[in-house]
Amino acid sequence: MSDPNSPNRFNEETATYTVRGAETPDLEAGVAAIRNVLATLPVRPGVYRMQDARGDVLYVGKARALKNRVTNYTQVTRLSKRLQRMVAQTRSMTIVTTNNEAEALLLEAQLIKRYRPPYNVLLRDDKSFPFILLRQDHDFARVQLHRGARRYKGDYFGPFAGAGQVRQTLNALQKLFLLRSCTDGFFSTRDRPCLLYQIRRCSAPCVGRIDTEGYADLVSDARNFLQGKKTQVQAKLGEQMEAAAANLDFELAAILRDRLKALTFIQGSQAINAEGVGDVDIFALACKSGVMGVQAFFIRGGQNWGHRSFFPAHTNEVPEDEVLTQFLMQFYEEVPPPKTIFVDRNLEEARLLSEALAERSGHKVAIGVPQRGPRRRLLEQAQRNAVEALDRRLAESTTQAKLLAEVADLFELPEPPNRIEVYDNSHIQGTNALGAMVVAGPEGFRKNQYRKFNIKRPETIAGDDYGMMREVFGRRFARAQAEDPDRTQGDWPDLVLIDGGRGQLNAVKGVLEDLGIEDVCLVGVAKGPHHGRDGREVFHLMDGRELTLPVNSPVLFYLQRLRDEVHRFAIGAHRDKRAKAIGASPLDEVPGIGPARKKALLMHFGTGRAVRNASLEDLKKAPGVSAAVAQQVYDFYHAR
Numbered sequence: 265m266s267d268p269n270s271p272n273r274f275n276e277e278t279a280t281y282t283v284r285g286a287e288t289p290d291l292e293a294g295v296a297a298i299r300n301v302l303a304t305l306p307v308r309p310g311v312y313r314m315q316d317a318r319g320d321v322l323y324v325g326k327a328r329a330l331k332n333r334v335t336n337y338t339q340v341t342r343l344s345k346r347l348q349r350m351v352a353q354t355r356s357m358t359i360v361t362t363n364n365e366a367e368a369l370l371l372e373a374q375l376i377k378r379y380r381p382p383y384n385v386l387l388r389d390d391k392s393f394p395f396i397l398l399r400q401d402h403d404f405a406r407v408q409l410h411r412g413a414r415r416y417k418g419d420y421f422g423p424f425a426g427a428g429q430v431r432q433t434l435n436a437l438q439k440l441f442l443l444r445s446c447t448d449g450f451f452s453t454r455d456r457p458c459l460l461y462q463i464r465r466c467s468a469p470c471v472g473r474i475d476t477e478g479y480a481d482l483v484s485d486a487r488n489f490l491q492g493k494k495t496q497v498q499a500k501l502g503e504q505m506e507a508a509a510a511n512l513d514f515e516l517a518a519i520l521r522d523r524l525k526a527l528t529f530i531q532g533s534q535a536i537n538a539e540g541v542g543d544v545d546i547f548a549l550a551c552k553s554g555v556m557g558v559q560a561f562f563i564r565g566g567q568n569w570g571h572r573s574f575f576p577a578h579t580n581e582v583p584e585d586e587v588l589t590q591f592l593m594q595f596y597e598e599v600p601p602p603k604t605i606f607v608d609r610n611l612e613e614a615r616l617l618s619e620a621l622a623e624r625s626g627h628k629v630a631i632g633v634p635q636r637g638p639r640r641r642l643l644e645q646a647q648r649n650a651v652e653a654l655d656r657r658l659a660e661s662t663t664q665a666k667l668l669a670e671v672a673d674l675f676e677l678p679e680p681p682n683r684i685e686v687y688d689n690s691h692i693q694g695t696n697a698l699g700a701m702v703v704a705g706p707e708g709f710r711k712n713q714y715r716k717f718n719i720k721r722p723e724t725i726a727g728d729d730y731g732m733m734r735e736v737f738g739r740r741f742a743r744a745q746a747e748d749p750d751r752t753q754g755d756w757p758d759l760v761l762i763d764g765g766r767g768q769l770n771a772v773k774g775v776l777e778d779l780g781i782e783d784v785c786l787v788g789v790a791k792g793p794h795h796g797r798d799g800r801e802v803f804h805l806m807d808g809r810e811l812t813l814p815v816n817s818p819v820l821f822y823l824q825r826l827r828d829e830v831h832r833f834a835i836g837a838h839r840d841k842r843a844k845a846i847g848a849s850p851l852d853e854v855p856g857i858g859p860a861r862k863k864a865l866l867m868h869f870g871t872g873r874a875v876r877n878a879s880l881e882d883l884k885k886a887p888g889v890s891a892a893v894a895q896q897v898y899d900f901y902h903a904r
Contacts (some may be wrong), residue, residue: 277297291340294351300338303355305331310361310366311375312547314383317355321379326368333664346581350383361453369613373593385590388485388707393599395422396437398487403476404469405483407434407443421490423562423599425570433490440497441486442467442474460572462870490566509792519615541566543602546642549588549609550650554580556587557657560595561642564602571646573653589613596621605631605732606643608650664706670819671759674803675785682706686830687772688763689732690838691719697726698841699736700834703757704826715740716837729764730771739777745779757784763827765790769804789827801827864888865897866904875900 292684310330314323327333351874362368376384397410399418409430414420424430438442444451444466446458460466467474467482474482489497507522546561556579562569574595575682579587589611601621611617615630628679636641668680684704691697699717703710717736724731748755762768769788776784788804799826803811813820857865868886869875875883875897883894 266521291348291352294354295338295340297355298351298357301359302331302338305359306361307331307335308361309363309365310359311368312360313358313375313379314381315356315358319356321381322350322353323381323383324372326330326372327640328363328365328368330361334359344581346383349398355444359573363492363618366623369593369616369620370624373597377597378589378595379665382578385579385582385587387574387591387594393423393425394427395420395424396430396433396490397421398483398490404444404479406448406451407445407486408435409434418486419490421564422569425560425572427564429570434652437486437489440489441482443482443486444469446470466750479583480660487511490575502616503836520578541639541642542604544604544606544639545602546606546646547588547592548607548643548646548650549584549591550647550654551584552654553658555654555658555661556584557586557650557654558591559646559653561646561649563642571649573650573657575654575657585609589617592617593620596679596830603627603629605629606634607631608643608647609633610798632719640715650892661706664708666696666820667818668706671822674813674819675738675759675787675805677758677785679758680706683754683757684759684761685757686763686826687733687736688827688830688834689719689736691727691731691732692838692842695726696841697732697839698834699732700830701736701740701838702826702830702833704829709829714833718841728768733762733764733768733771734775737772741776741779741781745781759785759787761826761830762786762788762824763830765802769806773806789823854897857897861889861893 307329309326309328311324311326312330313321313336314325314623315321325333334357334785337347337354337741340348340351344820360371362371376386380386392411394889395410397408397416397418397420399406399408399416401417405418410416410420410426422430424433433446438445438460445460454470457468458466459475461468461473467479468760469479482548485500486496492683501520501524505524508514508517508520541563543565544563546563548559550557550559556574556576558574559571560574561571574591576591577586586607588607591606592605601624605621607614610633611631618629618631621631627802634643665680671677671681682705686702686704687699689697689699699719701715701717717739719726719732719735723734724735744756760772762772765788769786774785776782776786786806790802790804800812801820803813803823805811865875865883865886866872868889869878869882878898880894880898883889883897884891886894889897
């Protein structure tokens with residue numbers, strides 16, 4: 265079996281076939297383009313991509329026999345309306361062959377994630393899943409929340425449904441095992457215990473209150489706890505408490521008693537009873553009114569690590585089994601699968617899916633439908649949660665659709681807006697200035713499309729709110745014109761809200777007029793006559809009118825929520841930028857000076873100013889600084 269992480273596992277250079285056709289979109293042209301590629305197709309596993317006249321990917325599919333599968337698209341009368349629309353837009357195809365069907369399934373998930381095609385079922389989720397990381401690159405291991413790539417050496421436990429479940433578990437680990445959660449930098453500079461030691465949440469290894477062997481024992485207990493061996497940990501704590509009491513060490517016995525109480529509380533606070541289940545993920549799918557939702561439960565070591573609802577996109581006219589199969593493949597593109605996965609139906613491709621996940625993870629993965637016992641009860645609970653979450657989603661969607669329709673009436677839009685962009689600026693007396701954009705639509709906030717704009721044009725005066733707005737809008741819409749002049753990619757807004765009054769609105773309006781853009785609805789949102797204390801806003805329109813809404817208007821609440829979100833994002837981005845600026849050093853500007861040499865110079869001279877004023881001979885005396893580097897630093901500060 266080939267290495268699932270090998271970069272050459274799927275070689276498009278040697279296994280790709282492409283055909284291109286005319287750009288006129290019609291069904292006959294699409295069928296002709298597909299037929300042209302059929303003559304070159306082998307009867308072997310692989311992945312095919314349908315592309316439109318511009319080369320954008322419409323659909324990614326996999327096949328056990330490429331020639332047989334692609335032939336089906338030429339039999340138009342047997343296709344659903346959805347697939348007929350796709351074929352009508354198809355003008356080229358790219359084919360990648362693989363060694364087997366399992367590899368094709370893995371590659372299909374990778375390509376769907378990369379291209380986000382409009383005719384594939386898509387897993388919509390803005391955040392990666394959080395894990396607990398027990399690091400092993402330090403004598404005194406740190407326990408922490410972790411997202412993203414696994415860069416550190418250590419044990420990863422997860423996935424958890426959300427950061428809340430991780431923090432709850434980390435809090436339990438601190439109470440039970442007294443593991444440190446501080447950074448290595450904070451750890452290395454301590455000369456006395458911190459507050460966590462005082463409240464019995466840390467064993468203070470930073471100041472030698474516990475030795476390496478004793479701390480390693482705590483780490484081992486924490487690892488056993490996270491792996492579900494709670495009974496073993498409980499028995500060990502009980503024995504230690506009895507031994508301490510027998511030795512008349514009542515203070516230690518009391519500490520161990522409190523840790524036992526914490527363990528008992530955690531065992532009793534599980535939202536669901538998963539004792540004896542082991543490591544398993546549970547998925548249930550619900551469908552109503554053409555909308556599908558998937559409920560996922562994460563069980564590790566018999567512990568409930570939370571649940572989350574997902575609502576895949578592009579599910580119209582797609583069978584439920586296919587939706588769940590595609591969802592699972594895309595879900596496990598990011599998350600390592602457990603050895604057991606429970607689903608609420610018998611999937612046609614369960615065997616193939618199991619084989620593909622086993623190839624990716626390096627261990628066997630069983631996919632099945634539990635029939636009885638606690639596993640069945642867990643699945644039934646997931647099914648109930650799936651239905652309830654979908655009902656809430658439909659109710660929210662109905663309310664959201666009504667709000668957007670009222671927004672369209674308020675601002676005289678031809679139809680409810682599909683994309684709303686909201687802008688704000690943030691700075692402190694002109695320093696660390698930036699602009700912020702948040703995006704909202706029928707499904708809520710689209711956080712993966714938020715953007716920050718560092719104010720960097722020399723003509724923009726620091727602290728000039730009008731000038732900052734002009735720069736932000738000039739860059740945003742000039743790029744939109746260059747990248748999507750035909751406005752077919754869904755990146756052009758139907759409504760733009762600007763945090764500010766008539767002045768900001770006129771500044772932005774002038775920028776768009778200079779770019780030749782006159783059909784984007786702009787609205788300025790300013791505080792009311794009592795400076796917003798009465799909860800009212802004034803909406804400035806492009807034709808000079810001003811609108812206000814009743815204080816109990818749902819539309820007003822919605823628009824205020826949009827404005828508050830861009831405030832939150834802009835202030836957070838500004839804080840991050842300010843924090844980086846505070847930590848900056850004049851030595852950062854010296855070419856060829858990396859972190860190690862910068863640290864050596866600062867440790868030797870004390871401040872960046874002292875480095876700048878040092879003579880060449882003094883620079884050469886700094887440890888770790890060669891004569892060439894000393895000359896480079898001296899020349900940088902003393903060049904004429």
